[in-house]
Amino acid sequence: MEFRLLGAVVAVVDGTVVELGPVRQQCVLAALAVDAPGVVSVDRLVDRVWGDDPPLRARKTLLNYLTRLRHALATAGPADAVIRRHAGGYSLRLDPAEIDVHRFRRLCSRARAGDARHAAALLEEALGLWHGDAVAGLTGEWVTAERERLHRERLDAEHDLTGALLALGHGEDLVTGLAARAAEHPWDERAAGHYLLALHRAGRTADALAYYRRLRERLVAELGTEPGTALRDVHRRILGADPALDARSAAAPVVPPRQLPAVPASFVGRDAELGFLDAALDDAKPGRVVVLAIAGAGGIGKTWLALHWIRRRLDRFADGQLFVDLRGFSPAGQPMDPAVAVRGFLGALGVEPARIPAGTQAQAALFRSLVADKRMLLVLDNAVDTEQVVPLLPGGGSCTVVVTSRTQLPGLITGHGARHLPLDVLSGDEATALLADRLGDARTRAEQAAVDRLAGFCGGFPLALGIVAGRAATRPHASLAGLVSELRESGLRALEGVEPTSGLPAVLSWSLHALTEDQATAFTLLGIAPGPDIGLPAAAALVGSPPEACRTTLRVLEQSSLISQDARGRYRMHDLTRRYATDIACELPEGARREALRRVLDFYCHTAFTADRRLAPHRHPIELDPAAAGAGPGRPADDAAAMAWFDSEYANLLAAQHAAVAQKRHTTAWQLAWALTTFQHRSGRREDHLAGWQLAAETTASLPGGATGSLVQRLLGGAYAELGRFEEATRHLDRALALAVEHGDDIAHAYAHRVLALTWARQGDDKLAAMHAADALDLFRGLARPVWEAEALNALGWYTARLGDHDTALTHCLAGLDLFRGNHDPSGEAATLDSLGYIQDHLGHHREAVEYYEQAVRVLRGLGYTFEIANTLDNIGHPYAALGDVERARAAWSEAHELYRRQDRPDEAERVRQRLDALGEPGESQVR
Template sequence: MQGAFATTVRRLRLRAGLTQEALSERSGVSVSTIRGMETGKRRNPQLASVRQLASALDLRPAELDELLTAAAGAAERTTIPVPRQLPAPPAPFVGRHDELDRLDAALRSASGAAAPVVITAVAGSGGVGKSWLALHWAHRNADRFPDGQLFVDLRGFSPDGDPMDPAVAVRGFLDALGVDPGRIPVAPHAQAALFRSLVADKRMLLVLDNAADTAQVTSLLPGGHTCTVAVTSRNRLSGLITGHGARHLPVGTLTDTEADELLVARLGSARVETEPSAVAELVGLCGGFPLALSIVAGRAHTHPHLSLADLADELRDGTLDVLDDADPAASLPAVLSLSHRALTAEEAEVFALLAIAPGPDIGLPAAISLTGLGRSRTRAVLRRLEQASLVDQDAAGRYRMHDLIRRYAATAHHLADTTRETALRRVLDFYTHTAYAADRLLDSHRDPIELAPPLPACRPQPLPDIPAAMEWFDTEHRNLLAAQRTAVAHAFHHTSWQLAWALYDFHYRRGHRHDQLGVWQIAVDSAGRLPDSGAQILTYRLLGRAHVVLGHHQEAIAAMNRALALSEQQNDRALQAQAHYTLASIWPDGRRALEHARRSLDLYRGLDQPIGEANALNAVGWYAARLGEHDTAREHCRSALALYQQHQDVNGQAQTLDSLGYIDHHSGRHHDAVRHYLQAMSLYRDLDNTYETADTLDRLGHTHAALGHRDRALDVWRQARNLYRRQGRDQEAKQVDRQLDALSRGGHPDGAR
């Protein structure tokens, strides 16, 4: 059966209109040789004879390349050496079990299948260990590729030159496959075709390291379905995934355990065990970045006089100097700079802006305000940064930078002061205005505050309802806390206390008591720096409430007395009413608490503020009930409930129903108490208010116990305990544990709650 070479010789001869004898006479090649070439009997044609034929046939360059490629293919089919080009993998190797399993699975899935070549695109940021992983896996599986392993560093992110031309890589592969230089075609596309021909039926592994983009890789992909290709790149190579069916394998950072293992392997267990706290800090500061850990280990090894604590001190100062080195391969800033260099000016600016954004991550809506570029452009730039492995996008669509990359980004691109400050103001306006609107959804009856309009190009996120508002607060909570700290650092004091105000209801509903205290301590200081007595009174009052929830009664009283004194100086009856209302919740002395509640009610009744009046009515009812004045308590609470219902204040209704349940329980109306508690919990759950739900569950348990409903009491107390634990309310959880224990042992818990 004729091969490609025989077919090519015959076709070119016939095109020239020559018989075998005429071609022999013109070229000087014997007729028997030409006949052997055309019948396929001469499987290893001599290069000199091929060139004589080419000259006699007067071939064009493309035809000459075709003839040489066919001749090389015929010759090398029996003479291809087995290349073993894999370089030694960096040692030691730790972890990466999931990634290795996925590479193994990709290889297994292609076994025996008539499918295209198996390609795995290993992507991750510079220094995260992509080549480390690919080479370790390749050596571990070398015996599965009996026809050889080819390797090339494509230098896609080289510190000392441009990415390698794919034609150079192809030529290198042809050399590795033993092709006689004289048989190699001139045209790059013909060389690539020859390469594909040579490996088409081989079981070979190709490791294409440090690819810049898909275009650099495509001409290096073998034909057939027996080869396996592993490509590493800082870019995601989406074209390779889409156009060639490559399997995407993202490579992230090491776990803390794996990072520990790497340091032990590099430094020895004795040195690591000598300074466990320093090792833990180094692991945390390096954030699982293999190159960073290796650089630290290298410094510790070459400078044995330095303790690991000394190295941690250097790394802790916020710069990357300790991870820098004259050798680019041993310098994290140098490695990252190569990715940064590939960015456009716009991408580099957004990269730097992301580094100054408050919080550990950022969603697209906040990023739009940060950049000021609009939705589609911001999304496109973020996608490019993600493809470059400079940011990661999680399953929820949020973007995050590794801490070390963030440190680098903060200094890698110079931002003009006006650009930096304007971007910060926009993103802080985004968080403040979105949080304010979300809080208005949670409690539309709360006295509003006035915000300045957001800066141009700031786009606060619209939220449709209470569940959406609570979900947004849950997602953005850490960023909102960071936004307040950023506002203080830049002396944006209005933003600082307004963020605390906007977080109030969310913190209350979720039981974030310590965060509530923290934001109001900051808010009081910020308000004190402003010529705004109203802000000062409000922040002191809400600081007092935050203290009392944590049982800090003296601090709460001091803050509330300050708020009351300021409101009296301003002769503001509404602020005085609010101050007395809060003071009622502070005093452990029931009589003093009731006095403040009554004073608050008197002030509100002259202000035409029905919700404030309802709050005070409920407070009077609650503290009267605590003193055993049940008729007075029930009367005030029923009046409060009517006002809340009239003005559709759901949270107020829930609080008052809980108060009525407490009054019923302590006046012996246990079935009415159960009904009121269940109604209160239904409303609290609609409001996603887990803090008050826990308290009402606790009180409901006492009523069930009083009715002899042991199983129901156990059930609701377990629910209450679980909520208390989630909220960090340890004392309340322990008290419920005691109640559960007493009831489980057949006792009768105190029903006074």
Template sequence: MEFRLLGTIEARQDGRRVDLGPVRQRSVLAALLADANRMVPVDQLIDRVWAESPPLRARDTLYSYLSRLRGVLAGGGLEIERLGGGYLLRVDPDAVDLHRFRRLVAEAREAGDNEAAAVLFDRARALWRGEALADVGTEWADELRRDLRAEKWAAELDHTDVRLRQGRHAELAAELTAWTREHPLNERLAGQLVLALYRCGRQADALDHYEQLRRRLVRELGTDPSPPLRELHQRVLRGDPDLIAAPAGTPAGADAVPHHFPAAPPSFIGRADELAALTAASRPEADVSRVVQISALAGAGGVGKTWLVLHWAHAHRERFPDGRLFADLHGFSPAGAPLDPSVVVRGFLGALGVAPSRIPPDQDAQVALYRKLVDGKRMLVVLDNAANAGQVVPLLPGSPACTTIVTSRRHLAPLITRYGARHLQLDILSHTEARALLAERLGEPRIAAEPAAAEALISLCGRYPLALAIMSRHAQTRPHIPLAEFAAELRDLGLDALDHEDPTVSLPTVLSWSLRALTGEQRALFALLGIAPGADIGLPAVAALAGSPPRRTAKVLSMLEEASLLTRRAGGRYAMHDLIRDYAAATADRDLPREERESALRRVIDHYTHTAHAADHRVDPHRKVVPLPAPAPGAEPGSPADDSGAMAWFDGEHANLLAAQRTAAALGWHDAVWHLAWGLHTFQNRRGLLHDRLAVWQAALDAAAHLPDPAAGIRAHRLLGDVFLYCRRHDEAVKHLHEAITLAEQHEDATEESLAHHSLSWAWQLRGDDHRALAHASRALELFRVLGQRVWEARELNQVGWFAARTGDFETARGHCTAALALHREHGDSHAEADTLDSLGYIEFHTGHHSSAIRRYRAALALYRDRGNTFQVADTLDRLGEPHAALGHHDDARTVWREALEMYRQQDRAHDAGRVQRQLDALDGDRSPGAVREASGFPSPG
């Protein structure tokens, strides 16, 4: 049975048309045939058939159509198979005119003989019976038609090149003239017409057509003809005899030295390290080693692999006196199926001078002949755009005299492992290279005139070569529009601004070709990674996102990394380039049902939330444990082994936890928003992350309004008040703390009431009212004793002792702090022990016992550093400088104050940083203890 898509949708059996039923049913078949032998997800099928107006029970209707099609097409060499979340149509690709067209065109392009190529192109053209999928009117069909028109047009131009090489310029002149009326700005077509006219003896007409095109390009696009077309014009102008056509039927590659190679890129920027690596990997001396010289160049689509290789090859052509061969293997391209190696081998044999009649029919014999012909020759073989290692291996020369460069979006591990290929990963451009690319395309004056807009374009394009090239084209063809407008358009439209109907210059389309080689599981995880919160992600979180065991998830991640869609960083972190991530997110929106996306996000957010609570408990085991809802199935929370492991986990995941909270807020998952803030509290407090603490607790307070437990609102007010205190926003701090006390009293929550009094004591200290601070601390101590909370009683003993010292009552202060220290050690509360040692250091200093103060401060510092509390480390260093200065240990004082100053600056604590800077200035000027104390703003010792 034959299937036709290049016209109206048809199926034919023994020359007779098969009734395929109504147009929707035919559309279902077309949607599967277009991706023959590849799984198409159900939702994608529905979108292809009905677009934005599916019937109420679209899936049931789809199943009904598929059932009927199975019956109609039974015995026709076609099988429709259900796979996971979609359907796969198994069929011989040659039974479908679309895929047969693509195969014929690919074989024609690689044919080593013009006559054979012309026959193949003619057979491909004959398959078209009008507009493709003429009876389907969906958005998907429109998009496919645009792609196929581009493929057909590209094939027509390639066919024209073949006919010109055959000497058929006379019959082409009229045809090309008509085409130029439809495509007046197509420079390749113009070049073909100029050449045909010249060969027909119409030199004046050829020059006139070039001049018309040049004027039109300047008038409509503000640009000159391309360098190849300008060179052709000059050759016509001087009557170059080499432009006269070769006799019809002359075989391509009849020369002894093949140069089956594309032109060098018209411009090339940077890549010095990569070019040097290619040079180092290719040895011009044939007898240096018996190891085959292979370089495997990998990178994402549109990152510039082909241009890099072509630029290098043309710059080093003298290294390859015996010739150069090039093949585009179509591993990732609009042509669909990758090129069969046998097609490429036949093309190479033709380029090496083998007549078609002498090419062996068997592929193994063809490969053997190819390797025999290149053996011992210093040649370059470039295998571009490989789908996999299996496609490449038959094309390897096997001779150490040859150099082979393979480009692919995959890492081609077998080439590296079995054949010793040198792997070279091509990444995005450096900032300098990205700016140079813009300047080369747009001119330095235009870049210099709008430096901020140019920087915005570089940033928004993420230094991705194809994205920069696309935006440069937009700006180059519209010189009257400011660059700032293009930057704003890219910022607003995202990937849509980088799209185009020509698939080769559309970043979304170029990226889409990478997905064709992925399994359904790999495509699904790629899409989910696009919506995962955070800029990077670790394996446990990815496993939760996928709902799969870590070992299986690691294998899928490895394949995405192999496909250059993902980068693995140190520490087991995975990340995507921003534009690839945007494409992944768009893929998720398009291909994954909303329920599937939200389930994945719920799992990963639950993973983060539960792990954060477990890590928080490791960091502060004495902190109140807040009950959590059970995690979603598959979330698999982690549990750090100890406090240092917990702090390390927080350091690695902090940005992702913030992103997870924002995602939860956007989805209205108020419980997750609040619990993430709770889990982050101790870590952010100890790291001094004031602005982040403020953001998470403001979000938590908003979420608390939607939660049934009043304690959520009370705690949010209290902890938000704490943050405002550290930010020195006293009025807001006191407002929230009093609100916490009011709510706690209403709901008879004495624990929260006492904790709010504890915080209010700090608020009044920062306002300079130590007596009022002492009153709140005393009230908190009283409540904790009534509640029988011994850990907090110990902590509040220290608090009362501290404020007693601040008011000058050092006897009371020492008694309370000494009692607190004993209780902390009894409870194993090392962090609170550090707080109390710091308080005792303050007491010793202010009672004139400076050496004892230094010992206390140093003991506190050791505990703070051990627990990773950089916020308190800064404060204790600040205070440690005081007794050093008082004893005349100016170098020691200077050392600790400089460290405190740097930490304050890192923590955005400008007030404290300014005070320490004044202390350092005083120390370097008037070195008397009184002058330093005056600069510090601390009270004089009693």
């Protein structure tokens, strides 16, 4: 597929012109093609197609044109040209080399970096792409402006070609063409200078001098100005019979190159990074070239940092500074060939075109020779990979090289000793300072809160901050609070720049061009994955690939600065990058997105279920549907591994439940709530526990099955009870009991009584609690489930103790302890040991109470059950104090107080603090 705009607008497949429809439709294609593969906003497309007079339904009409163009491109030939939709715009996804405008510009750019002979060949090829007027057959304001711009570029290329031919010794053969050009462009002094020189070389010096005289008289008479310096110089040299005009070219005086771009106007922070670069330069070993590799995402400020640092250290680079944009992630075309950059460096170093060797290796050798002993800086900006950089490294040890790239360039680090500087976003204070620097102190002070919100929206991304600051600066009288509202409404589209390629979405899109299709798909899917980060197993399930293959893909995305990996080995995206990935996810087929989410949700649900079975093997299990292919669960090796997995994945599991609801996977939603229950109990996450079961109850309202309904109502009721919301708890628990009885489900019936007992106990009604506990015990005994029977025995023993019958309570709890130990249930064992400690303390057997409590604490610590550890430490303080062991009582209550505080349990924390105050300071005598 090839697009031609330098003539009539056509698309060609295998030599056949594709029908592109009406003129306006062709204009849409041209508007996309000139910026391909970048994104063109909808507003800009409307403006390009209709100008200041769009129809009433311009957007709908535009959509119809795009649909027809997609169909035409899809049915005409290979699928290498695709129109894609993005947040706020569209792009033509095609290699720019397949569009004659981009090919023309790339050839012209390469020509300007090479010697005269090479330049002439490239420019002839570039001009050969033209076939009449640009975008012929189209009309409109934008078309007219674009046509004029392209024709100016064509004229510049013709001038460059003439200059190259003159440098190669041509002259007489150019006279006829230059006479026509000079007549067509009578005020173009570059054309006039070329014509003068060609006439002189053709032996027509008198004609050349006469032409100059007429041109000068016309300029003075009609414009009131003398010819420019360059044209006067050619005339002077012809008058003086300068022999150099008869040679191919005269060598220009060699001056040290000073190629650095302008330093950024606003630069704040980066103190640590600047210090790193200073140290790398100052600590370098003599005789070894210093290579500094700055890596980070597009728009993160790599080039700004490099230029700012270089300006501070210019004294170290007295022999000159070379700069080249290697276009590794440029929307304008392919990355620059290192050979082109070498030839550009040779020209900057004063090498005459005739002296430049023909071979690329010889050119690189000459370049290394010229800089070998010089204190020179080379800035290789926007490199795509190590292979592009290595041919440009100097051979001596006196130079410094700064490389910026979106990739981490591991080959440059390991093979060439580069010092790697990963660049992250600005801190909150730095982001605010950058905005203040751009907006001015007065405006910043007047709306400091709005400035803080703007900085927060940009997430520390320098490019995003620059776009927002620029938008505010162009509206000096508008309120910053209004801009905040605009950004909230527009989302990532608000960070589209004025120019098609200057916005954050466009910059991020360039990074995707360097990825394979599978890698780009993985990046997009990571954007829609539930939760703030992701581990390798979950990522493998999401993208549907084996873990090792997925690890390779993630490594590529990390090296491309699209994701980052933390110390725990988990992957995450910057918020703005993730927003971009989410926006472009709509380009994936709906089925692919749905299946990816199914795989990752199945992975989370099945692994959580497996981890819960590890923590609570005697808990009555639920039945899961088979996991999707490629979503097999992880299997924690022990309780510690299960708790660690829950802890690392907790935020993702909560997000997964919400994602399941959004996907209408109601069964997965309540099963995730079930699988999280044990972990949430052990870690004291009571608010999350309630929220999860509220969500589960909403999603299961329409599901059939009494067992599920009773389970959800029971666990929701228990969650309310844990937070002291007893009216709601009782309502849901009564419903759970009724459903269990209605469906003859003895297990659900027994558990409903068990949780009702707990709920009434929390309300202070131990008698009613004991009645429900006795009912639960009878039912559990009938089910022949010893662990469940042990739970009921411990519960009944506890409530009986609370009623004052400590001997009976002791009998129940000792029986429960034997069952727990015999069936290897440490969680139940710890709970019963705590009950026995309470009973013995109230029997006056304080030493026995301490022994039971200490055993309970040891078991709970092994389980990581921090919520109950706090309770048991609170309890053990009493028998310690009764035995006169004040220091152990203080230690237990101090730890309990700290745990209560961390668990956001203020009432319990205050109660224990009062006990500590009553103990007095350590070493203080106690009044008893």
